[in-house]
Amino acid sequence: KAGVTQTPRYLIKTRGQQVTLSCSPISGHRSVSWYQQTPGQGLQFLFEYFSETQRNKGNFPGRFSGRQFSNSRSEMNVSTLELGDSALYLCASSPRTVHNEQFFGPGTRLTVL
Amino acid sequence: QQQVKQSPQSLIVQKGGISIINCAYENTAFDYFPWYQQFPGKGPALLIAIRPDVSEKKEGRFTISFNKSAKQFSLHIMDSQPGDSATYFCAARRGADGLTFGKGTHLIIQP
Numbered sequence: 001k002a003g004v005t006q007t008p009r010y011l012i013k014t015r016g017q018q019v020t021l022s023c024s025p026i027s028g029h030r031s032v033s034w035y036q037q038t039p040g041q042g043l044q045f046l047f048e049y050f051s052e053t054q055r056n057k058g059n060f061p062g063r064f065s066g067r068q069f070s071n072s073r074s075e076m077n078v079s080t081l082e083l084g085d086s087a088l089y090l091c092a093s094s095p096r097t098v099h100n101e102q103f104f105g106p107g108t109r110l111t112v113l
Numbered sequence: 114q115q116q117v118k119q120s121p122q123s124l125i126v127q128k129g130g131i132s133i134i135n136c137a138y139e140n141t142a143f144d145y146f147p148w149y150q151q152f153p154g155k156g157p158a159l160l161i162a163i164r165p166d167v168s169e170k171k172e173g174r175f176t177i178s179f180n181k182s183a184k185q186f187s188l189h190i191m192d193s194q195p196g197d198s199a200t201y202f203c204a205a206r207r208g209a210d211g212l213t214f215g216k217g218t219h220l221i222i223q224p
Contacts, residue, residue, distance in 0.1 A: 004156070042214055043202060043217075045210075045211025045212060045213070047211075048209075048211055055209060056209060056211055090156050101147065101159045101162060102159070102212065104156030104158065
């Protein structure tokens with residue numbers, strides 16, 4: 001079974017731009033969660049989608065948004081990029097929400113200049 | 114507010130030794146406690162997980178010890194090998210919430 005795939009793997013943007021990251025979960029998995037990983041703050045939960053609905057949201061500003069499609073693929077969008085948004089963005093999938101182990105993708109490394 | 118505190122930040126262990134990483138949590142509503150292993154350039158991978166109704170869980174060389182009254186849990190890696198060198202994260206979850214991670218421990222196993 002193929003793992004979680006994320007595209008692109010690397011991205012360079014400038015302040016003020018917006019960016020869209022993509023995640024394809026493991027086949028059959030319907031829950032997709034997004035996390036931000038930085039050296040200073042570590043791994044922080046952004047949001048979770050299940051059946052095309054946002055189920056949970058972490059403590060991030062409204063510039064961070066996401067969506068999920070009917071095939072469970074998910075995208076996250078960051079608008080008006082700030083230098084502090086430079087991070088590794090990780091997507092994790094699980095068969096369903098609540099009490100399931102999460103399988104992480106390799107991440108998208110975003111650099112904001 | 115850091116809800117899951119992990120220590121030490123870095124750890125060096127000789128090959129064949131026991132690696133021990135500790136975590137403490139504050140929220141008594143947490144009901145799922147996983148440990149993840151991350152290699153450079155890769156996403157975290159689930160190693161082992163425990164629920165609060167169990168005090169210990171062992172899978173191969175990896176053991177979680179859980180102390181509910183002290184609100185602490187730890188990861189023990191027996192017979193540590195150079196291939197175990199990685200960053201380890203403890204985490205906690207309440208119900209359907211997202212995972213709350215510790216800051217990570219950079220483990221080096223010296224040959």
